[in-house]
Amino acid sequence: MRDPVSFHLVRGLPSIREGDDLASMIRERLPIRDGDVVCIASTVLSKAEGRSRILEDYAPSAMAASIAEGIGKDPRFVEAVLEESREVLIDSPFLLVATNFGHVGVNAGIDRSNVGEGKILLLPEDPMASADRIRTGLDRDAAVIVTDTCGRAFRCGVTGVAIGWSGIGALRDWRGERDLEGRVLEITLEAIVDEIAGMANFLMGEGGDGTPVVVVRGLEYPRSGGRIFRPRELDVIRDRLQEE
Amino acid sequence: MRDPVSFHLVRGLPSIREGDDLASMIRERLPIRDGDVVCIASTVLSKAEGRSRILEDYAPSAMAASIAEGIGKDPRFVEAVLEESREVLIDSPFLLVATNFGHVGVNAGIDRSNVGEGKILLLPEDPMASADRIRTGLDRDAAVIVTDTCGRAFRCGVTGVAIGWSGIGALRDWRGERDLEGRVLEITLEAIVDEIAGMANFLMGEGGDGTPVVVVRGLEYPRSGGRIFRPRELDVIRDRLQEE
Numbered sequence: 001m002r003d004p005v006s007f008h009l010v011r012g013l014p015s016i017r018e019g020d021d022l023a024s025m026i027r028e029r030l031p032i033r034d035g036d037v038v039c040i041a042s043t044v045l046s047k048a049e050g051r052s053r054i055l056e057d058y059a060p061s062a063m064a065a066s067i068a069e070g071i072g073k074d075p076r077f078v079e080a081v082l083e084e085s086r087e088v089l090i091d092s093p094f095l096l097v098a099t100n101f102g103h104v105g106v107n108a109g110i111d112r113s114n115v116g117e118g119k120i121l122l123l124p125e126d127p128m129a130s131a132d133r134i135r136t137g138l139d140r141d142a143a144v145i146v147t148d149t150c151g152r153a154f155r156c157g158v159t160g161v162a163i164g165w166s167g168i169g170a171l172r173d174w175r176g177e178r179d180l181e182g183r184v185l186e187i188t189l190e191a192i193v194d195e196i197a198g199m200a201n202f203l204m205g206e207g208g209d210g211t212p213v214v215v216v217r218g219l220e221y222p223r224s225g226g227r228i229f230r231p232r233e234l235d236v237i238r239d240r241l242q243e244e
Numbered sequence: 245m246r247d248p249v250s251f252h253l254v255r256g257l258p259s260i261r262e263g264d265d266l267a268s269m270i271r272e273r274l275p276i277r278d279g280d281v282v283c284i285a286s287t288v289l290s291k292a293e294g295r296s297r298i299l300e301d302y303a304p305s306a307m308a309a310s311i312a313e314g315i316g317k318d319p320r321f322v323e324a325v326l327e328e329s330r331e332v333l334i335d336s337p338f339l340l341v342a343t344n345f346g347h348v349g350v351n352a353g354i355d356r357s358n359v360g361e362g363k364i365l366l367l368p369e370d371p372m373a374s375a376d377r378i379r380t381g382l383d384r385d386a387a388v389i390v391t392d393t394c395g396r397a398f399r400c401g402v403t404g405v406a407i408g409w410s411g412i413g414a415l416r417d418w419r420g421e422r423d424l425e426g427r428v429l430e431i432t433l434e435a436i437v438d439e440i441a442g443m444a445n446f447l448m449g450e451g452g453d454g455t456p457v458v459v460v461r462g463l464e465y466p467r468s469g470g471r472i473f474r475p476r477e478l479d480v481i482r483d484r485l486q487e488e
Binding site for chain 1: 401
């Protein structure tokens with residue numbers, strides 16, 4: 001590992017609108033180098049990709065209405081969540097779903113901040129594809145991570161996680177590596193895109209002075225490999241949640 | 245936020261033994277400044293605190309023997325896990341517990357790497373107290389985070405998390421903050437010690453060339469506030485796991 005590893009905020013980005021060329025806007029403000037890891041908040045990608053929706057346009061299904069009553073949310077909002085989801089894991093006291101692209105999160109990650117009254121912002125439709133597009137636009141041998149914030153089981157507070165990535169492996173594979181004593185390591189797969197996304201999220205901030213793009217410089221990382229969204233058949237906790 | 249934020253590896257630490265003065269060993273290798281966040285892998289704290297145990301010394305209870313059979317582990321190892329735990333959340337196909345100090349993790353975070361054949365390494369008995377002691381020893385207005393690696397629900401791979409901290413607030417509180425449009429933010433509490441711990445863990449590495457101390461420089465962070473281990477009464481997922 002080169003040392004030190006540094007995190008750079010991309011300052012001065014304007015409010016993002018549909019159709020904006022984010023990759024160019026980033027490059028104009030911070031020239032990207034080979035090996036950089038460019039972390040982008042999903043919100044600005046969603047805006048650039050036109051994923052803002054008007055709440056009034058949703059017609060709630062009976063299921064949406066029923067869940068909405070249970071958790072005290074707007075039924076149109078719940079309808080939007082269900083349309084973005086392929087599976088409901090918990091429907092009360094909060095709505096935990098697996099999105100159409102496989103990410104498990106409360107309210108399918110739909111955001112009501114920073115988009116104006118009566119509007120919502122969906123997550124990018126396919127964050128892996130979004131990351132690929134940005135990476136191509138950066139025109140360097142760099143990596144891209146799309147971040148979102150997410151709650152966790154057993155622990156308080158939200159953290160940043162990766163919901164899309166390109167040019168970097170999701171997992172670092174320690175299988176076969178040995179410890180100081182020569183024993184094979186028990187820990188085998190490390191979710192490095194989440195570890196990077198968390199720190200980037202810390203630096204982005206959430207409020208009106210948020211900086212939605214953070215560049216990590218000096219990291220050594222695998223260029224490919226691994227998946228983050230746990231397949232159903234390997235998800236013990238999801239099974240138990242749905243057993244009842 | 246000052247910019248850039250940098251992560252520095254503390255290189256050249258020897259293999260840690262019981263009684264070692266970790267704070268001095270760190271300061272000798274990297275002079276700590278006010279405002280630094282010093283991240284320390286729990287393994288080296290455990291070694292310094294004499295938390296290595298001999299597997300043969302554990303006499304498995306009937307419960308330990310039964311769980312061990314179900315998951316194909318050494319019953320003495322399971323006994324060690326149970327003695328470090330106050331609650332079992334899942335006992336098959338893996339053993340997920342809440343440790344005596346409140347952290348939820350597989351096998352109570354007991355490590356069999358880097359400690360020699362027939363030995364195990366328990367987590368520090370009270371990682372918050374460990375963090376306080378190191379912080380005092382650093383003799384600067386710095387923060388300390390004790391890291392461990394942990395699996396997650398719904399997502400593949402492990403990440404670094406904080407199991408103890410001192411001189412930094414666990415959670416950044418966004419309550420009352422407003423977004424770009426002036427609306428009150430929905431995200432209210434951000435687990436910043438976990439976000440930092442994850443990135444530090446990435447840089448530490450796991451194998452024989454691991455570097456167990458990483459210093460973060462240039463961060464702005466709250467000096468106090470918040471808790472990480474979710475209280476039982478607010479833990480919907482834990483409730484559901486134990487309902488069956």
